[in-house]
Amino acid sequence: MGASERVVPEGARRRRRPTKGGTVLSEQLIVETTLRLIGEHGAAALTVRRLGAALGCDPSAVYRYFKDTDELLLAVADELIGRTLNSWRPTGDWRADLRALGLRMHADYMAHPQAAMLACARVTGRRHEIRSVDAILGVLRGAGFPDAEAVRIYHVFVDQTLSFAALDASTLALPVRARELEARAWRETYARMPAETHPHIAATSGVLVAEMDRSGYPAALEMVLAAAAGRLAHVLEGSGPPGA
Structure with a gap:
């Protein structure tokens, strides 16, 4: 099964159980964690394996929210834009x-x-x-x-x-x-x-x-x-x- 086929519809994405760290996965949590990892480790941090480790979940769980790392990068880019807009009046x-x-x-x-x-x-x-x-x-x-x-x-x-x-x-x-x-x-x-x-x-x-x-x-x-x-x-x- 390809990565794009593993993406779950929006309403079905929430995990029934928390991750090992006790948190429930969400698109926002993944984006914020990715942004932090990129800041700490650069472009090399943009891997599902490293992200899964930081989130305390199996890396495959990320594919429930993003079909690949490029889509995740676009979400990170959009998050930065959103932060700017939210502080601009x-x-x-x-x-x-x-x-x-x-x-x-x-x-x-x-x-x-x-x-x-x-x-x-x-x-x-x-x-x-x-x-x-x-x-x-x-x-x-x-x-x-x-x-x-x-x-x-x-x-x-x-x-x-x-x-x-x-x-x-x-x-x-x-x-x-x-x-x-x-x-x-x-x-x-x-x-x-x-x-x-x-x-x-x-x-x-x-x-x-x-x-x-x-x-x-x-x-x-x-x-x-x-x-x-x-x-x-x-x-x-x-x-x-x-x-x-």
């Missing part, structure tokens, strides 16, 4: 709302860098992702963006956020020694470049070292929001979006 100010959501998304992925590297490139098609797509489009359409512009800005906003999340997560996931060497390169190599050979690095070295020690996402987000505001101004003036 739109105010009606589209620019402030997108700023708050983008920064919240980035921060939540940074809290789970190992999972972020696995999840940022995935489209889950699940409940929380669908909620987020609708919410962001609602913010943009409510601000007055025409549908085509709202979709375009949504696309740029989300892809930018996820791209920075994946990039910054990969840095956080590096071994401590590797991260220290990267930071030292900016301080000890770039900060000491002579003006005779590298005049522009030498002229900006103090700012450069400080800037490269933090994520570029907040600045990039402001650039996207400013560009979107400019496009909206053209729409509201009746001249149509530039470059359309």
Whole structure:
């Protein structure tokens, strides 16, 4: 019997008896345990065998909820989206709302860098992702963006956020020694470049070292929001979006 054939309908999934650890399995418990294991052990943790051991159940019990580890990964990705949405409260100010959501998304992925590297490139098609797509489009359409512009800005906003999340997560996931060497390169190599050979690095070295020690996402987000505001101004003036 294939794994996909072992999936039990939603109503029949609850175990009649608790696991060895005394807990009753549920999709949410499996997702939360998987997220914890990925944080502790990286991508190698995403195996049914390791998950069964952590849950105190036979690994085959996981197949009652997920047909394979890829479906489980999509559920983990959707869980991260849900956590972000649950902590975000739109105010009606589209620019402030997108700023708050983008920064919240980035921060939540940074809290789970190992999972972020696995999840940022995935489209889950699940409940929380669908909620987020609708919410962001609602913010943009409510601000007055025409549908085509709202979709375009949504696309740029989300892809930018996820791209920075994946990039910054990969840095956080590096071994401590590797991260220290990267930071030292900016301080000890770039900060000491002579003006005779590298005049522009030498002229900006103090700012450069400080800037490269933090994520570029907040600045990039402001650039996207400013560009979107400019496009909206053209729409509201009746001249149509530039470059359309």
